[in-house]
Amino acid sequence: MGSRYLLRRILQAMLTIAGIVVLNFILFRAMPGSPERMSHNPNQSAAARADLRARWGLDQPLFPDQFARYISTTLQGDLGQSYKYKGQDVTEVIANRVWPTIILFGLGELIAIAVGLVLGAYSGWKRGGVVDYAGNGASLILYSMPYFLLGMILLVIFATALGWFPTAGMFTLGETYSSFSDQLLDFAHHLVLPLAAVSLGLIGQYSILMRSSVIETRSEDYITTATAKGLSESRVLRGHAVPNALLPTVSLIGINLGFIIAGAITVEVVFSWPGLGTLTQEALEARDYPVLQAIFLILAVTVVFANLVADIVYGRLDPRVRT
Amino acid sequence: MRSPVRRRLTRVLVALGLISLIALPAAAPVGAADPVVLRVGTVQDLDAMNPYLTEYYVGWEVFGLNYQGLVDFGLNAEPIGGFAKSWTQDGNTWTFKIDPDLKWSDGTPATSEDARWTLQKLLDIQKGDRGYVGVGYLDLYLTYAAVNSVSAPDPQTLVLTTDYPNTQILTSYLPILPKHIWEKRDINTDANKVPVVGTGPYQAVEWKTGEYVRMVRNPNYQGPTPKSYQDETFIQFFKDEGAMTEALKAGDIDYARNVTSDQFDSLKSQPNVVVAESTVAAEANAFTHLVFNTHAPIKDGGSSTSAVRDVAFRDALGYAIDKPALVDKVLGGHGVVGSTIIPPAMSGGLWHLDPPNVRTFDLDVARQKLDAAGYKLDASGKRLDHEGKPINLKMVVPSSSTTYSQSAEFISAWWKEIGVGVTVQSLDPDAVSALQKPPEADPPGKASYDVVIWNWAGDVDPNSLLKNATTDAIKSGSSDSFYSNPRYDELFALQGKENDQAKRKTEIDEMQQLLYDDAPYHVLFYDAALSAWRTDKFGGWPLSPETGGLPFFAYGTAGYDYLTAPQAAAPSAAASAAASAAASPGSSEAAVVATAAPSAPPASSSTSGSGNSLLLVVGIILVIVAVVAVVGLSRRRSAAGEEE
Numbered sequence: 001m002g003s004r005y006l007l008r009r010i011l012q013a014m015l016t017i018a019g020i021v022v023l024n025f026i027l028f029r030a031m032p033g034s035p036e037r038m039s040h041n042p043n044q045s046a047a048a049r050a051d052l053r054a055r056w057g058l059d060q061p062l063f064p065d066q067f068a069r070y071i072s073t074t075l076q077g078d079l080g081q082s083y084k085y086k087g088q089d090v091t092e093v094i095a096n097r098v099w100p101t102i103i104l105f106g107l108g109e110l111i112a113i114a115v116g117l118v119l120g121a122y123s124g125w126k127r128g129g130v131v132d133y134a135g136n137g138a139s140l141i142l143y144s145m146p147y148f149l150l151g152m153i154l155l156v157i158f159a160t161a162l163g164w165f166p167t168a169g170m171f172t173l174g175e176t177y178s179s180f181s182d183q184l185l186d187f188a189h190h191l192v193l194p195l196a197a198v199s200l201g202l203i204g205q206y207s208i209l210m211r212s213s214v215i216e217t218r219s220e221d222y223i224t225t226a227t228a229k230g231l232s233e234s235r236v237l238r239g240h241a242v243p244n245a246l247l248p249t250v251s252l253i254g255i256n257l258g259f260i261i262a263g264a265i266t267v268e269v270v271f272s273w274p275g276l277g278t279l280t281q282e283a284l285e286a287r288d289y290p291v292l293q294a295i296f297l298i299l300a301v302t303v304v305f306a307n308l309v310a311d312i313v314y315g316r317l318d319p320r321v322r323t
Numbered sequence: 324m325r326s327p328v329r330r331r332l333t334r335v336l337v338a339l340g341l342i343s344l345i346a347l348p349a350a351a352p353v354g355a356a357d358p359v360v361l362r363v364g365t366v367q368d369l370d371a372m373n374p375y376l377t378e379y380y381v382g383w384e385v386f387g388l389n390y391q392g393l394v395d396f397g398l399n400a401e402p403i404g405g406f407a408k409s410w411t412q413d414g415n416t417w418t419f420k421i422d423p424d425l426k427w428s429d430g431t432p433a434t435s436e437d438a439r440w441t442l443q444k445l446l447d448i449q450k451g452d453r454g455y456v457g458v459g460y461l462d463l464y465l466t467y468a469a470v471n472s473v474s475a476p477d478p479q480t481l482v483l484t485t486d487y488p489n490t491q492i493l494t495s496y497l498p499i500l501p502k503h504i505w506e507k508r509d510i511n512t513d514a515n516k517v518p519v520v521g522t523g524p525y526q527a528v529e530w531k532t533g534e535y536v537r538m539v540r541n542p543n544y545q546g547p548t549p550k551s552y553q554d555e556t557f558i559q560f561f562k563d564e565g566a567m568t569e570a571l572k573a574g575d576i577d578y579a580r581n582v583t584s585d586q587f588d589s590l591k592s593q594p595n596v597v598v599a600e601s602t603v604a605a606e607a608n609a610f611t612h613l614v615f616n617t618h619a620p621i622k623d624g625g626s627s628t629s630a631v632r633d634v635a636f637r638d639a640l641g642y643a644i645d646k647p648a649l650v651d652k653v654l655g656g657h658g659v660v661g662s663t664i665i666p667p668a669m670s671g672g673l674w675h676l677d678p679p680n681v682r683t684f685d686l687d688v689a690r691q692k693l694d695a696a697g698y699k700l701d702a703s704g705k706r707l708d709h710e711g712k713p714i715n716l717k718m719v720v721p722s723s724s725t726t727y728s729q730s731a732e733f734i735s736a737w738w739k740e741i742g743v744g745v746t747v748q749s750l751d752p753d754a755v756s757a758l759q760k761p762p763e764a765d766p767p768g769k770a771s772y773d774v775v776i777w778n779w780a781g782d783v784d785p786n787s788l789l790k791n792a793t794t795d796a797i798k799s800g801s802s803d804s805f806y807s808n809p810r811y812d813e814l815f816a817l818q819g820k821e822n823d824q825a826k827r828k829t830e831i832d833e834m835q836q837l838l839y840d841d842a843p844y845h846v847l848f849y850d851a852a853l854s855a856w857r858t859d860k861f862g863g864w865p866l867s868p869e870t871g872g873l874p875f876f877a878y879g880t881a882g883y884d885y886l887t888a889p890q891a892a893a894p895s896a897a898a899s900a901a902a903s904a905a906a907s908p909g910s911s912e913a914a915v916v917a918t919a920a921p922s923a924p925p926a927s928s929s930t931s932g933s934g935n936s937l938l939l940v941v942g943i944i945l946v947i948v949a950v951v952a953v954v955g956l957s958r959r960r961s962a963a964g965e966e967e
Contacts, residue, residue, distance in 0.1 A: 086376040087514030099938040106945045167569045173557045269562045274534045
């Protein structure tokens with residue numbers, strides 16, 4: 001693959017991130033309800049409030065002072081201190097919440113990709129078959145259901161009614177584990193339902209797209225040629241149909257990442273999963289600017305990066321775009 | 324070629340997999356007899372471990388467990404020994420005695436020097452430029468008590484002097500901090516990272532923001548004997564009441580604070596669950612109200628009509644609010660009809676006044692009064708104000724609770740019936756707060772509203788609630804009515820210094836009556852606090868106060884000392900405390916003595932809860948798998964191509 005292609009893509013990504021950083025800054029300052037009003041203290045004197053504003057640098061003009069300060073500190077890796085969790089660094093607050101989200105959504109994506117693509121490919125190939133009707137129907141329902149609704153249904157049925165799974169959190173509170181595998185088991189136990197909520201929704205999405213993609217590919221000339229050459233059906237599907245049908249899905253996976261993050265908030269809230277989603281909700285309520293800015297920066301970089309990877313993979317799969 | 328590449332890839336994968344397995348931390352130490360763990364659920368999220376920086380109820384509960392105040396609160400909010408074991412008052416001089424055996428949780432002896440240092444620190448900061456400590460809530464207690472100096476003549480004695488004789492120091496929240504740890508810290512900004520060192524019953528050793536705080540038993544706590552049953556106390560922060568209720572039902576938590584009225588009713592039939600509604604404790608020491616913007620006209624802001632500045636108008640509208648119906652429909656019956664601004668829940672009803680001239684719901688009377696006050700109906704049925712404009716009130720409600728918007732719906736319907744137009748707007752609480760700032764406050768606001776429905780909460784003393792209707796409160800930004808009455812201000816100053824309780828009551832009664840008559844507020848109701856707890860893992864649940872209170876999130880944290888092992892008989896109906904029925908406090912005492920709870924040593928750091936290493940490992944494996952998948956995906960095409 002051409003290095004110019006790669007270089008161009010990377011440059012685009014960096015420019016996008018730079019734009020996001022600026023937008024990030026502006027957006028959060030433009031929101032009504034500045035932080036010092038969050039201090040519910042009716043006894044706070046005017047001097048105290050002014051002192052608070054000065055300490056947070058809020059009394060200085062937006063451009064260039066506050067903005068310059070934001071850029072320089074961000075580049076140094078100092079993302080400031082949380083307004084809500086008083087005295088704690090933003091990086092600390094976020095660090096605790098990153099892995100739970102990565103695991104939940106990373107695993108969810110992987111499962112969804114594996115199952116969704118296979119299901120979609122098979123449905124598309126054996127169009128009109130049982131798998132197709134059942135699979136497609138189920139996928140449509142799952143696709144159109146909001147994550148939180150799916151999550152709540154799973155919670156009520158499997159956690160509350162049947163009691164098979166816990167209702168909230170990542171680990172059982174106050175539990176002492178006699179071995180690492182015990183802890184892993186507990187974690188897995190808590191992971192099942194939120195993971196199901198995330199994967200099922202995504203499976204629906206990927207399977208439908210893959211299905212229509214395969215159906216389209218099926219009518220291509222090279223498929224007819226391959227079949228005419230005497231290749232087995234599965235060989236044709238695996239070797240010719242799927243790789244071509246994969247293209248739109250790969251793009252979707254990259255684009256999807258942004259929307260998944262939005263879904264992250266709802267699923268995490270339903271299951272009290274201590275990740276970035278719940279942190280975002282809390283920070284929004286508390287107008288915790290530094291934390292919000294940091295989260296959105298991380299998300300933006302992640303989405304841009306994921307799209308970059310998707311572009312590269314697409315480039316490898318389809319030589320036609322590698323100009 | 325391809326095959327060697329694929330084989331190599333597999334080998335790399337296996338190697339990585341093995342490496343990650345080896346890198347796993349060694350098996351955790353086998354736990355001793357499993358510790359007894361109490362799990363408390365709340366929807367509020369803890370914001371700070373430093374007592375002087377927290378603004379939330381849950382923060383107060385946490386510091387109440389970690390630290391002791393100079394004087395603490397008993398089950399009935401009576402002053403009991405805290406950091407200081409006993410005290411005497413002689414006019415302006417208070418002498419506190421500290422137990423010579425008192426130790427901090429890290430073993431260091433705790434003496435009067437710690438108390439002196441803490442309180443002097445607060446006084447010094449107050450006198451300095453900053454003027455207030457942390458978020459400015461706790462140091463005010465020193466101001467209310469008019470403390471002007473503090474000294475420690477010997478390690479067991481602390482002496483305070485005040486400007487005038489008063490007993491406010493006995494109802495204060497002043498957590499005493501260990502000097503040997505805090506003298507290197509800035510009390511105004513320090514995060515007070517775990518593990519916390521204090522003299523309270525439980526010390527925080529783990530805090531996952533947004534999730535839970537884990538506190539373990541303080542071996543040096545000078546609590547009741549025998550020791551409290553639970554070895555560890557968790558407070559878990561839920562995102563919403565629904566999840567919390569489900570957790571209680573499933574037995575994942577033992578106590579749920581502030582469930583909604585629907586959940587409350589559904590929990591009544593759950594086995595092993597006791598529900599209690601309290602109109603005398605916790606959140607019940609608060610009122611939900613409707614407040615008028617009585618500020619003088621403001622350019623480009625202020626109220627939309629002069630009518631809201633007219634007492635007669637506000638009084639008339641008071642007859643068009645059916646408070647019993649609101650309690651029934653909005654609160655599901657879980658509350659008490661409101662009247663004056665000091666809730667009956669405060670200090671056992673000590674200060675609340677039942678006004679003799681209560682307004683009843685009568686639309687005809689309301690119409691008559693409006694007519695008499697000169698607010699005539701126009702042809703289309705709308706009331707006109709004294710300037711001839713049709714009245715249309717802008718009513719703003721915060722979106723934080725459906726209680727406000729539901730009340731607004733009812734009230735606007737009733738008012739429309741008597742010709743007063745209402746437009747309801749729902750805003751984020753922060754936005755409502757900003758909206759209520761007048762030009763005098765800093766930062767200034769335009770106060771563009773006519774009516775707001777919101778809520779004020781009180782503590783043990785009426786001061787904090789009475790303050791909001793003073794003229795000073797307008798400048799400090801805490802007044803929501805902009806009410807200004809010289810006689811009210813005068814009384815406020817008098818009662819603040821009054822030591823004779825009977826005289827103070829008379830002064831406060833007059834203040835309450837003034838507000839009721841002038842009606843800048845219509846107090847709608849006093850919400851009941853709804854909580855539920857399980858009886859299958861713990862017994863001996865105390866009530867604080869002992870008649871009609873709740874075990875936790877009360878004035879102090881005494882409730883945590885009374886739990887026992889689960890009791891044989893499930894006391895479902897008997898223990899559920901209605902506002903009127905008196906609960907039996909004696910049972911908790913008996914149970915404490917009878918139980919032979921095995922006092923297991925506090926669990927040393929185990930692998931419980933943290934799981935950071937596990938997360939890291941799983942996460943890394945995941946990333947590896949993802950990378951391999953991506954690489955593998957791109958390879959397959961070339962492989963397929965070759966096979967032709």
